[in-house]
Amino acid sequence: MSFPGAGLAKGLAVTLRTMTKKTVTAQYPDVQPVLPPRSRGVIALLEENCTVCMLCARECPDWCIYIDSHKETLPAAEPNARARTRNVLDRFAIDFSLCMYCGICIEVCPFDALFWSPEFEYAETDILELTHEREKLREWMWTVPAPPALDPAAEEPKEIATARKAADKLAAAAAAALEEKGDDA
Amino acid sequence: MEGQHTAAVAADPAAGGGYFDAYAAMGLLAVVGVLFVTVAFTANRLLRPVVHSPEKLLAYECGVDPVGEDWAHTQIRYYVYAFLYVIFAVDAIYLFPWATVFATAGYGAGTLIEMFLFIGFLAVGLLYAWKKGVLEWT
Amino acid sequence: MNLLDTVLRCLATLVVFLTFPLVIGQTEHKVMAHMQGRLGPMYAGGFHGWAQLVADGVKFAQKEDIVPAGADRRIFQLAPAVSLLPYLFVLLAIPVGPNGFVGQAVDAGLFFVLAVMGVGVIGKLMAGWASANKFSLLGGLRTAAQLMSYELPMVLAAASVAMAAGTLSLPGIVDSWQWYWLPWQIIGAFVFFTAGLAELQRPPFDMPVADSEIIFGAYTEYTGLRFALFLLSEYVGILVVSALTAVLFLGGWHGPMSDQLGWLWMILKTFALAFVVIWLRVTYPRLREDQLMRFAWAVLIPLALVQLALTGIIKVAIS
Amino acid sequence: MSPAATLLAATGSLEPAARSFLSPTGQEIVFLLVGIAVLGSAVVAVTTKQLVHAALWLIVALGGLAVEFLLLTAEFIAWVQVLIYLGSVVVLVLFGLMLTKAPIGRSPDADSKNRWVALAVALASAGTLVTLVVDAFRTSWIDLGAGGGSAAVTGASLFRNWVLPFEALSVLLLAALVGAIVLSRGDKRRVPAPRAGKLRAGRPVGSNGTVAATAPRTAPEAAGSAAGSSDAPSAGSSDAPSAPAASEES
Numbered sequence: 002m003s004f005p006g007a008g009l010a011k012g013l014a015v016t017l018r019t020m021t022k023k024t025v026t027a028q029y030p031d032v033q034p035v036l037p038p039r040s041r042g043v044i045a046l047l048e049e050n051c052t053v054c055m056l057c058a059r060e061c062p063d064w065c066i067y068i069d070s071h072k073e074t075l076p077a078a079e080p081n082a083r084a085r086t087r088n089v090l091d092r093f094a095i096d097f098s099l100c101m102y103c104g105i106c107i108e109v110c111p112f113d114a115l116f117w118s119p120e121f122e123y124a125e126t127d128i129l130e131l132t133h134e135r136e137k138l139r140e141w142m143w144t145v146p147a148p149p150a151l152d153p154a155a156e157e158p159k160e161i162a163t164a165r166k167a168a169d170k171l172a173a174a175a176a177a178a179l180e181e182k183g184d185d186a
Numbered sequence: 187m188e189g190q191h192t193a194a195v196a197a198d199p200a201a202g203g204g205y206f207d208a209y210a211a212m213g214l215l216a217v218v219g220v221l222f223v224t225v226a227f228t229a230n231r232l233l234r235p236v237v238h239s240p241e242k243l244l245a246y247e248c249g250v251d252p253v254g255e256d257w258a259h260t261q262i263r264y265y266v267y268a269f270l271y272v273i274f275a276v277d278a279i280y281l282f283p284w285a286t287v288f289a290t291a292g293y294g295a296g297t298l299i300e301m302f303l304f305i306g307f308l309a310v311g312l313l314y315a316w317k318k319g320v321l322e323w324t
Numbered sequence: 325m326n327l328l329d330t331v332l333r334c335l336a337t338l339v340v341f342l343t344f345p346l347v348i349g350q351t352e353h354k355v356m357a358h359m360q361g362r363l364g365p366m367y368a369g370g371f372h373g374w375a376q377l378v379a380d381g382v383k384f385a386q387k388e389d390i391v392p393a394g395a396d397r398r399i400f401q402l403a404p405a406v407s408l409l410p411y412l413f414v415l416l417a418i419p420v421g422p423n424g425f426v427g428q429a430v431d432a433g434l435f436f437v438l439a440v441m442g443v444g445v446i447g448k449l450m451a452g453w454a455s456a457n458k459f460s461l462l463g464g465l466r467t468a469a470q471l472m473s474y475e476l477p478m479v480l481a482a483a484s485v486a487m488a489a490g491t492l493s494l495p496g497i498v499d500s501w502q503w504y505w506l507p508w509q510i511i512g513a514f515v516f517f518t519a520g521l522a523e524l525q526r527p528p529f530d531m532p533v534a535d536s537e538i539i540f541g542a543y544t545e546y547t548g549l550r551f552a553l554f555l556l557s558e559y560v561g562i563l564v565v566s567a568l569t570a571v572l573f574l575g576g577w578h579g580p581m582s583d584q585l586g587w588l589w590m591i592l593k594t595f596a597l598a599f600v601v602i603w604l605r606v607t608y609p610r611l612r613e614d615q616l617m618r619f620a621w622a623v624l625i626p627l628a629l630v631q632l633a634l635t636g637i638i639k640v641a642i643s
Numbered sequence: 644m645s646p647a648a649t650l651l652a653a654t655g656s657l658e659p660a661a662r663s664f665l666s667p668t669g670q671e672i673v674f675l676l677v678g679i680a681v682l683g684s685a686v687v688a689v690t691t692k693q694l695v696h697a698a699l700w701l702i703v704a705l706g707g708l709a710v711e712f713l714l715l716t717a718e719f720i721a722w723v724q725v726l727i728y729l730g731s732v733v734v735l736v737l738f739g740l741m742l743t744k745a746p747i748g749r750s751p752d753a754d755s756k757n758r759w760v761a762l763a764v765a766l767a768s769a770g771t772l773v774t775l776v777v778d779a780f781r782t783s784w785i786d787l788g789a790g791g792g793s794a795a796v797t798g799a800s801l802f803r804n805w806v807l808p809f810e811a812l813s814v815l816l817l818a819a820l821v822g823a824i825v826l827s828r829g830d831k832r833r834v835p836a837p838r839a840g841k842l843r844a845g846r847p848v849g850s851n852g853t854v855a856a857t858a859p860r861t862a863p864e865a866a867g868s869a870a871g872s873s874d875a876p877s878a879g880s881s882d883a884p885s886a887p888a889a890s891e892e893s
Contacts, residue, residue, distance in 0.1 A: 012607045016359040026363040204431070206670070209713050211330045211428040215416050218334045219409045223553075226385070230549045233386045243393035245457040246544055252457075264469040267617060268738045269823045271472035272731045273816050274625075278476060279723050280809065281483035281632070282435050282492060283798030288636070289490050289643045297802050298636050300810065307813035309629060311820035316622065318824050396747045399699065432718050432794055439722040442730030446702060449737050453695055456747055465741060468734055475730070492794050 038149045040119040041102045045141035046093055050114035053088035057106035057115060065099035066106060067092060067132075093135040098128045116145045266320055277308045330428075337416045337427045345559035346377045351595075352559075352602045353377075359606040380552075387548030394456030395545065403454060404546070404553035407447025410440045411560040418567045419495040421577050421587035426495055433494035434486055437568065438479055441523070444557070445471040448532075451554070452542035463541020466532040466613065467525065473620035474522040474529075480628035481516035484635045485509060485572045498576035505575070508638060511631040513573035515624050517597070520565035522620065524558060526601055528608040531616050566597035670787075674714045681707035689761075692749040698737050705729055717792030 027034055036042070053070040069092035075085040107115040118141045125131050151158070157165075245252040281301070288297045353376060357364030369375025391397050414437050416427035430436050445468050452464015488505060489497040522529035525541075533541040543554050570576055570593035577586030611619065681704050688700035705728040712721035744750075755761070801809055 009608070013603065016603060016607045019361055020355065020358045022361070024358060024363050025361045026357075028363070028366065204429075205716060205718070207330070208428050208430050211333065211416065212413060212430075214330055215334045215337060215413060215428075216409075218338055219412045220405075222338060223405045223409070226549060226553075230385050230389065234388050234548065235386075236388060240393070242390055245392055245394060245455070246539065247457070247459065248539060264465050265735075265738055265742055266823070266827045267469045267473050267621075268731070268735045269827075270621070270820070271476055272727075272735050273820050273823070274476050275479065275727055275731050277813070277816055278479045278483065279435075279726060280801075280812075281480070282432075282486055283719060283794045283801055285483055285486035285798075286490060286492060286795040287798035287802060288487065289639045293802060295640055298640050300802065300806055301636065302633070303810060304813040305629065305632065307817045308820070311817045312621075312625065314821060315824050320824050320827065394747065396695075399695075432722055435719065435722045435726070435794065439726035439730065442726055445730065445734055446699075446737070449734065449741070450699070453737075453741055453745065454747070461741060465738065468738055472731065472734065479726075 036119045038146065039117060040121075041104060041117050042119040042121040042144075043097070043117075043123060043141055044095055044100070044104075044107065044138070045116045045118040045120075045145050046135060046138035047114050047116065047142050048090060048093070048135060048139050050112045051090055051093065052112055052114075053090050054111065056109045056111065060105050060109045062103060062105065063099045063101060065096040067094040067096070090135070093138060094132050095138065096132040097123070098131040116142065118142070118144045119146065120144045270315065270320070273311070274308065277304070280304065333427050334416070337412065341412050341415055341560060342556075344563050345556055346381075348562050348595075348598050348602075349377045349555075349559050350374065351599065352605075355599065355602045356606050359603070384549050384552035389549065390545075390547050392456050392545050396454040396456070399450050399454035400545070401550070403447050403451035404550045404557070405447070406450060407444050408553050408557040408560070410443045411557060411564050413440045414564050414568075415560070417494060418564070418571060419498055419576060420590050422499075422582060425577075425587055429493060429495050432492045434482055434492045434497065434572075437494070438475075438482055441564070442471075442475055444561075445475075447557075448542050451546070455542070455545040457545050459538040460542050460544045463532050463538045463544065466538075467542055470525065470529065470532055470616060470620075471523055473617055474519040474624070477515045477620060477624035477628045478519040478523065480625065480632060481512040481519065482572060484512040484628070484631045487632070487635045487639055490639075494571055498571055498578070501575040501578055503575075505573070509573055509631070509635070511627055511634070513569065515628045515631065516573065517565070517569045517600075519620070519624055520569065521601060521604065522616070524561040524565060524601075526558075526562070527605040528611050529616060530610055531613050534610060562598050562601050563594065566601065567594045569597050570594050670714055674711060677707050677710050677714070681711065694740050694750050695737065695745050695747075698733060698740060701736070702729055702733050705733065712792075715792070716787045719792055719794045719797045721792075 053068060055068060058064075058066040058068050068090070070088045070090050072086050073089045075087060077084045104117065107117060120141055123131075123133070247253065284297070284301050287293055288301065353364045354372070365373030365376035367373055368379040391400055417430045417433045417437055419426040419429070448467040448471070449464045452460045452462075452467065455461070485497060486492055488509060489500045491497060491500070525532050532538075533543065538544075543551060546554060567590075570590060574593050574597075576593070577590045579585070579589035582589060684700045684703040684707065688697045688704055691697050691700060705724065709721045709724040709729070712718075712724055
């Protein structure tokens with residue numbers, strides 16, 4: 002059952018009700034926003050983990066990652082062994098004027114060298130300055146939050162499981178040795 | 187004579203004085219209003235910058251260069267509304283002198299009917315316009 | 325005639341003319357924002373952006389005065405004043421409180437107010453034509469057609485009140501107001517307020533400034549102080565229409581302790597109506613041009629005629 | 644109207660010496676000054692070469708006239724003048740100008756060659772009016788009491804003495820209304836007619852009101868006029884050569 006003007010009255014009621022509710026405006030520069038975990042602010046680089054495998058640069062859809070490197074030969078550790086070579090990172094830069102924040106580079110990195118940082122205040126007055134070099138990318142690592150806690154029912158991460166198994170074994174061996182010693186005494 | 191005039195006004199302050207006082211105040215307010223606008227624009231003239239550039243003197247048409255002339259043909263149907271208004275406004279003003287007298291002693295129902303007759307004729311006109319579709323936007 | 329007294333009254337009217345619209349404008353900023361889940365201006369002046377419109381005014385006063393190359397200079401420059409000043413005269417005649425608390429009582433007050441408000445349309449036509457912009461012209465014509473169409477129901481509804489009161493003087497009308505006028509004149513009140521809203525080109529009747537069609541109508545080419553005057557005229561218009569509706573239909577200063585607090589009642593009623601104006605703006609979408617015209621001629625005018633008949637019959641019956 | 648008003652002002656002071664001819668009241672001085680302004684703007688309104696300016700000067704003249712009415716204590720008439728003449732008649736004029744053709748700047752084609760005739764007619768009618776008014780009032784003096792022209796007085800005189808003319812006015816207004824509607828709707832009804840009847844060949848749609856009303860004409864002429872008028876749709880003019888234009892208006 003509706004009478005003429007019911008819709009008009011309803012509209013008025015909606016706006017009036019909204020007026021009494023809390024606003025959703027964020028007073029941003031005064032109040033920092035509370036960002037959800039895994040916010041895609043900027044890409045940070047943990048240089049120490051990077052092996053210059055170039056996977057990220059190759060997978061990047063808009064080719065905004067620039068990597069330069071050179072090979073370094075390590076002298077052989079043992080007399081008869083071969084000398085080893087390894088890649089040394091010279092330059093790692095991301096052009097954030099091109100980057101579309103798809104996160105593929107982070108996904109493909111096999112060595113956990115790239116991370117999402119929630120940092121978003123890196124505007125520049127010149128578009129060319131949006132190409133950020135490795136120092137800057139490394140600095141953003143400090144803003145990367147700890148990974149969110151696992152689901153309570155989740156399986157233990159593999160690394161931890163293996164490490165714990167090893168530690169358990171070691172502890173068991175130590176206990177056995179201690180027991181033997183005690184027997185001797 | 188001026189003396190006579192003022193004497194007449196003084197004799198009936200409620201009527202004579204009130205009327206001219208009211209409109210003298212209106213006149214004064216007109217002066218005040220014009221002064222306000224003048225002062226505002228003088229202040230504006232002192233404060234504003236003047237940077238010549240022919241670009242900003244172009245007519246604004248959503249950011250692109252203006253197309254064609256500054257004048258364009260528009261719907262003539264607006265004119266009918268204006269015309270209807272003139273006729274009905276002439277009608278409506280008669281309501282005001284009528285409104286002030288019709289309920290006082292000595293007028294009563296007869297005057298009411300006279301006005302209804304008057305309005306009735308125009309209501310017929312409005313109905314005619316409606317039927318003819320003048321009020322429809324085709 | 326006490327010259328000093330008259331000068332003071334004129335200046336007081338000017339002060340009201342310049343400050344109350346700012347209050348209404350700021351209320352609009354805030355009410356509209358909160359109705360849309362926002363906060364509105366927050367910085368100017370410190371506390372909840374209360375000085376936002378003052379800041380706007382200062383900004384407008386410093387802006388460059390641009391007259392388009394093809395424009396008719398003098399008419400272009402004159403138009404904002406022509407559109408604004410009629411409202412100043414109307415304000416002078418609006419009674420605020422009992423016992424002569426009015427800028428200047430005019431004997432034919434109601435008629436005077438309606439006549440003077442009708443002059444504003446010339447300013448808008450001048451602005452539209454002189455801008456040398458076809459969108460402005462179209463906006464000016466739309467404004468004029470709308471103002472003329474809605475002036476008529478407004479005049480008829482006002483005539484109904486004049487019939488009920490038997491006088492055209494605005495203080496006289498408020499004096500003879502009784503509570504039962506409220507139901508008696510309810511149709512007239514609706515017609516008057518709606519038509520007033522349309523006269524101000526406030527949403528949902530803002531077709532003449534429909535930005536999606538004709539940029540900003542007659543005001544497209546205006547900048548700086550002249551634009552500010554047009555804006556001011558819109559907000560003074562809200563004040564005037566709200567105050568007139570309060571005077572004619574809501575009993576003006578009538579209320580508890582009206583002898584001392586009459587002016588407060590009047591201001592409260594005016595601002596309540598101004599709030600409704602803002603509320604309607606936030607709630608409803610714009611009417612199409614054909615709906616706009618049809619609403620005036622096919623709904624408001626017949627309603628106003630019905631109200632006239634009702635007023636006439638009841639008035640003769642009770643007198 | 645306005646020259647007459649000014650001269651009326653002059654006659655107001657053409658009184659016997661007993662009536663303040665040489666010591667006018669402030670009200671009379673204002674009346675005279677406003678009258679001069681009205682006369683001036685009226686003259687500018689008819690001599691300016693810019694169409695819209697003429698209408699705007701007319702507003703000044705009519706507004707000044709309202710002030711004159713106020714000074715004569717004809718309060719109600721003064722505001723009627725503002726509401727009707729300023730608020731609607733001049734707006735109607737402006738409207739008409741802006742809808743048809745009102746360029747910014749001078750419109751040389753708007754000048755009429757009959758200006759001397761017009762001047763003669765204006766002077767003659769002004770002379771008649773002035774003679775009439777002067778003859779009617781002579782040296783009689785009307786005291787302008789306030790409230791003499793208020794709405795209540797007007798209403799009393801209207802509904803006590805002049806009811807019949809008042810009712811006749813409503814019929815006149817109705818006639819004007821119907822006339823306006825017929826004129827404005829006339830074209831609309833006739834436009835689809837050539838399309839509806841297959842037998843009747845089309846004429847240029849845009850010019851049917853103006854061209855065809857004169858006389859039946861031969862096909863090439865009709866086609867030529869269609870091509871000449873810019874607002875005729877091309878569909879209409881392509882049909883034109885098939886038959887002479889029908890003259891249904893005549």
